[in-house]
Amino acid sequence: MLRPVYQERASLPDTLSVLLIGNQREDDPITDTFDEILFIITQDNSIPIQTKHYTDGKRKAAMHIISERQLTHWLLVGTNKKIIDWLILGKVYFDRDEYAERLKQRLSDEPLFGRGIKMGMELAKMIRAYNEGKIHFERKQYMDSYLSAINTLHYLARLVAVKHNVLPENTVWSQMKKIDPAVYKLYEELISSEEEVEKRLDLVFLASEFYIHNYTNEAAGHLMNIMSKKESWTIQQLHEQDELSLYSSDLEFFIEYLADKDLIEINQIPSKNELLFHREYRIIRAR
Template identity: 45%
Template sequence: MEKLIRPIYQERASQRNTLGILMIEKKFNHSASTDTFDVILLVIAKDTDYPFFIKHYSYEYQKAALYIVNEQKLNEWLLLGTNRKVIDWVLNGKVLFDRNEYIEGLRRQLLEFPEQERQLKMGIEFAKLIRRYTDGKVFLETDQLLDAYNHVVHALHHLARLTVIEQGFHPEVTVWNQVKQIDAQIYKLYKELVESEEPLDKRLELLFLASEFLIHSRVPSGSAHLLKILKQKEGAWSIGEIASHPELQVYSVDLVIMLEYLVDKHFLAIQEVPTKGQNIFHRYYMVVDHP
């Protein structure tokens, strides 16, 4: 395989646009992090025609994948967690080329995990958690048990990722191994959901009750980023102003359900502003100051 990859990365390393090259090898009996490929080459470039593209190679009985990603797309993956394998690749991959210690600086930033980045990541996970929990509860109430089960599994997964981030770590692909060491209560809930011999409806009822408490306890950390943005302006915000704010657009379709959850838990208050229509009001949001 070395005969295959050496000319590939040497060609890329000679290009001035290349910031760094990492090699990730498949671990014994564990190919999830490399999508079953024997070797991944991750090339990070300053600018590219496309945010990222992939090439596949084969040599005898082995296969390799070349990922070329520009700096902007890589930072998006790392910040938003939309490509979870990349954090593992950057932290644990073998450095083949590192222009001006770019990869070393990237690793240092990931390990330090600045508070601003943690708050944003916790906010995104919290919004997804609220979405899954709320939708799952509706499915349970309407006896759509398999859909409720699917949503509560995802809700617990987002709760697990949120818990890992709270402790200052990046969630890994095998997040439950991390949670087992960090929060035994959440790990136990997950085990009870998937392994209990109780009827499914009983399992779900218990899980939603237990999850409600755990979710509520995460409101301060999960909403810190959103509330900090909303406090930047005196007075109330329209939903249009909130949704179009550059730092809040990453919440995407989960933003509204998160806002309504925070209203329900009295972290946000509603201000009604009259419209031209009789007895019709605009709905504005403002942060509630807690003592």
């Protein structure tokens, strides 16, 4: 049924790979209950996702055409887990320059795809939540501070999971019981302790500061590695890097934090206005 479809797609110059995934049972969630999934990866980024459904009157199939950029985004951010199943379980029918086979091998060698960027993204979110919580705490706005403390620990748990090469799940605290009981205990103390909320928050922020300090060098490694490729960067140039764009609004906050910790240096570059300077950023290399 699908042979003419994938043969047509394989003949297009932008097509990188064509894979077919069959269901294992009638209600198989991997194939969204379809009998077969035709998974096509293309270099054309103008339309990131295209989907079509087919039937021969008895069986049903879905075709998903995904751009290489969209695929990379899903693998790095981890928001579409079935994509990994499709890549691993899919039968390759067309593979330009062994694109799918090389990607399968990378997933085999690196089960947690993009571990470095995932650590950086979680640390950046954690630092923001921690700072917001501390400000509320110092203003004695304890309920607002409590919410930020919950978020801080949530990002910490995800960071710890990634550090241990485990993809964070929605049930991340169940994961923490096994991966890092100390982090789980910190969360338990915050939500269950009979201590006054002020004391609980003080403990969480003190511990969070310790974890942030310990994880900064490793979690910032991805960003620092990209920045090492040029002598200096404007903030716009950093935003335009595909992988750094995944940090979204946390990128600038993270860079300012790393500058404060003397891992990134700020250079002042003259502008057209003699009273103002542009800011450029470069990593402080080990001497």
